[in-house]
Amino acid sequence: MSERQLSLNLFIYPNGHHEAAWRHPQSVPESSMDIGYYQQLALRAEREKLDAIFFADSPSLAESGREGLRIRFEPVTWLAAIAAVTQRIGLIATASTTYSEPYNLARSFSALDHLSKGRAGWNIVTTSMAAAAANFGLDAHPSAHDRYAQAEEFVQVVGDLWDSWEDDALVLDKSAGVFADSGKVHAINHVGAYYKVKGPLNSPRSPQGRPVQVQAGSSEDGRDFAARHAEAIFTAHQTLQSATEFANNIRARAKAVGRDPRQLKILPGISPYIASTEAEAQRKFDELNELVLPHVSLGQLRRMLGVDLTGHDLDAPFPRHLIDFSGTESQSSRFKLIIDIVDRENATLRQLINRLAGARGHWVPVGTPVQIADLIEQWFRSGAADGFNVMPPAFPDGFEVFLDEVLPILRKRGLFRTEYAGSTLREHYGLTRPESRYALKTA
Numbered sequence: 001m002s003e004r005q006l007s008l009n010l011f012i013y014p015n016g017h018h019e020a021a022w023r024h025p026q027s028v029p030e031s032s033m034d035i036g037y038y039q040q041l042a043l044r045a046e047r048e049k050l051d052a053i054f055f056a057d058s059p060s061l062a063e064s065g066r067e068g069l070r071i072r073f074e075p076v077t078w079l080a081a082i083a084a085v086t087q088r089i090g091l092i093a094t095a096s097t098t099y100s101e102p103y104n105l106a107r108s109f110s111a112l113d114h115l116s117k118g119r120a121g122w123n124i125v126t127t128s129m130a131a132a133a134a135n136f137g138l139d140a141h142p143s144a145h146d147r148y149a150q151a152e153e154f155v156q157v158v159g160d161l162w163d164s165w166e167d168d169a170l171v172l173d174k175s176a177g178v179f180a181d182s183g184k185v186h187a188i189n190h191v192g193a194y195y196k197v198k199g200p201l202n203s204p205r206s207p208q209g210r211p212v213q214v215q216a217g218s219s220e221d222g223r224d225f226a227a228r229h230a231e232a233i234f235t236a237h238q239t240l241q242s243a244t245e246f247a248n249n250i251r252a253r254a255k256a257v258g259r260d261p262r263q264l265k266i267l268p269g270i271s272p273y274i275a276s277t278e279a280e281a282q283r284k285f286d287e288l289n290e291l292v293l294p295h296v297s298l299g300q301l302r303r304m305l306g307v308d309l310t311g312h313d314l315d316a317p318f319p320r321h322l323i324d325f326s327g328t329e330s331q332s333s334r335f336k337l338i339i340d341i342v343d344r345e346n347a348t349l350r351q352l353i354n355r356l357a358g359a360r361g362h363w364v365p366v367g368t369p370v371q372i373a374d375l376i377e378q379w380f381r382s383g384a385a386d387g388f389n390v391m392p393p394a395f396p397d398g399f400e401v402f403l404d405e406v407l408p409i410l411r412k413r414g415l416f417r418t419e420y421a422g423s424t425l426r427e428h429y430g431l432t433r434p435e436s437r438y439a440l441k442t443a
Contacts, residue, residue, distance in 0.1 A: 006380055006416045007232075007265055007387030007429055009052045009092065010045040012038065014071055016394035017271050019300070019357045020291035024394050031395075032071050035081050041399070042082045045089055048403050049417050051428040052090025052121060054214075054234075054389060055079065059099045060132040076108045083116040090425030092121035092214055097151035099127055099136050102195055106161040109211045110203055118207030118424035123214040123234065124225075126151050128332070129303075144332075148221040153192045155213070155229050160188040162210045163436040164200030180204075186438045209433045212425050218246065218333035227253030231431055232265040234389055236337060236362045239344075243268055243384035265429050268379070269362030271391040272372045274401045281366045288393060289354040297353035300360075304334050314350035318342045337361050359391050369405035376406075377415060 014032030015022040022029045031037040042053050055075035075093035083091055091112060095105055105122075113120035126147035133141040142150070169184035188199035215222070215230035226233050227250060237243035251261035275281040294314060302308045306329035307322050320342060329335050341347055341355060358364040365375050379385040392398030410416040426433055 004380075006376070006410065007051045007267060008416065009054050009090070009267065009387070009389045010041065010050055010399070011054045011056070011234075011269065011389040011391045012041060013056070013391070016398055017359045017362075017391040018288045018393040019297065019360075020288055020293070021394040023291040024288065026397060027394065035078065038078065039082055039085050041395070042086050042089060044399070044403065046086050048407060049420055050089060050390075051387070052092050052119075052425055053079075053082070054092040054121075054123065055094065056123070057094040057096075058127065058129050058132065059096055060129050060135055076112055079112060079120075080115055083112065083119065086116075088420050088423055089119065090121055090212070090428055091116055091119045092123055092212070092425075094123040094125055094216075096125050096127040096132075097154040098142060098147050099132055100154075102154050102157035103161065103197055103199075103201075106158045106201055107203070109158075110162060110201060110206045113206035113208055113211050114203070118426070120206070120208070121212035121214050121232070121425050123216060124151065124155065124229070125216060143328075144219065144221060148217075148225055150194050151225065152228075153194050157188070157190050157192075157195050157197050159210060160190060160437065161197070161199055161201040162205065163438055164188055165203075165205040166436045166439045167205055167209070170204045184438075205436060208424050208426050209436070212429065212431065222333065223250060223253060226250060226264075227259070228257055230264060232267055232429060235266065235268050236334065236360075237268050237384075238337065238341060238361075238363055240379060240382065240384055242337075242340070243379060244382060247384050263431055265386040265431075266384075267387050267389050268385050269359060269389045269391050270376070271359035271362050271364050271393050272398075272402065272406070273364070273366040273393060274369055274372055274398075274405060276368060278367055278371070281368065284393075285358070285364075285366050289357065292354060292357045294350070294353060297357050300356065301338075301353060304332070304338060304356075304361075305329055306335075309349060312349055314353075315348050318347055318349050318352055334361050358393060362389075362391055364393075369401075369409060372402075372406050373409040373413070376410065377413060380415065 015027050015029055021027055045053055057072055057075045079091040079093050109120050109122050130141035164186045166184040169180050171178045171181050185200050188197060190197045212231050213229055214232045214234060215226045216234040218235050233250060235246060237246060247266045250266060254261045254264050273281045273285040275284055298310055306324060306327045312319055341352060365372055390402060411418060422428060
């Protein structure tokens with residue numbers, strides 16, 4: 001077996017990652033509101049020894065409720081219900097630093113880590129959707145730079161709270177009447193530009209010490225933030241070259257701030273269309289794209305590029321001349337990814353929206369199980385990825401064919417585990433358990 005092993009997460013999106021998956025004849029859209037549906041997905045992922053399941057989240061509703069609603073339940077609550085029926089698989093949830101409070105978030109993820117015996121992960125986002133501001137009494141959404149400045153302090157406060165109980169602070173000495181060693185439970189007394197938090201947390205340090213910190217931004221601010229704080233990075237790339245450049249850049253930044261790059265997992269998204277022949281796999285891709293409602297896709301494109309292309313000929317070349325390359329959207333990593341697709345493939349507007357409908361800019365390979373396994377191995381062995389967020393285009397078929405047809409090939413090549421070696425998400429990822437910052441100060 002290969003010394004270095006793939007990390008594989010199941011990224012769960014209701015009904016599947018293709019925006020029209022809910023319209024497929026095999027889809028059961030009602031299942032997106034049924035916790036039993038998600039529990040069964042998690043149990044299947046655990047039987048196949050995947051590292052984690054992952055829920056994205058946003059504190060606003062962007063899609064049209066008429067044509068393609070993406071229901072978003074608060075993910076920590078949902079994962080708590082999944083923790084109750086699983087034993088080993090990691091549980092990663094998104095939560096915003098812009099629209100949360102550090103103390104409440106620290107408590108929620110600490111509780112999930114305790115509840116699951118060490119399987120929690122926090123996907124740190126600053127929230128890109130401007131519509132969220134109105135849900136929190138704000139007149140305007142903060143700029144990306146301001147959101148990252150706030151996130152820097154937010155993560156510091158949360159980490160201090162998670163560390164505020166040293167590992168051996170809990171004594172539970174009945175005879176002496178000592179519940180905890182008060183000298184090892186610390187007020188954090190944080191006073192900063194955005195937050196004032198006394199602490200300590202009102203629960204002991206969790207099994208992993210701290211839940212695994214995950215991050216998904218790829219802008220310049222996002223890369224700097226990830227280099228300092230992330231233990232796993234979820235990212236989107238269309239080509240091996242782009243993924244390799246990103247991975248090398250992130251590892252160099254992490255090393256420059258004194259971190260061991262091996263303690264950072266880079267996990268691009270992959271949304272594969274898989275069948276016994278290339279022609280059949282392409283038919284699956286085309287079948288879902290035929291269900292795309294162009295005006296819905298154009299709305300998504302408008303949010304990412306900052307230009308409304310409604311009314312343009314879908315089968316004409318993409319109108320690149322209409323794009324504002326000096327606008328605020330142009331600084332986002334997803335904007336740059338979309339323009340790269342246009343420039344590299346000379347895509348028509350229809351071809352572009354179909355690509356984005358597949359997985360919102362993530363990698364969408366089409367092929368046989370062997371071809372998909374070959375691509376995964378190529379990215380992994382080249383260092384472009386330490387593993388992948390598996391994003392099935394549609395449930396259940398897209399997930400089942402990956403597990404039944406691709407995973408056995410990866411195992412045969414010695415690239416993926418046959419059994420879990422540990423019980424926590426940190427152990428699955430090969431990450432060390434961090435010491436309490438306060439214990440280190442007194443050591």
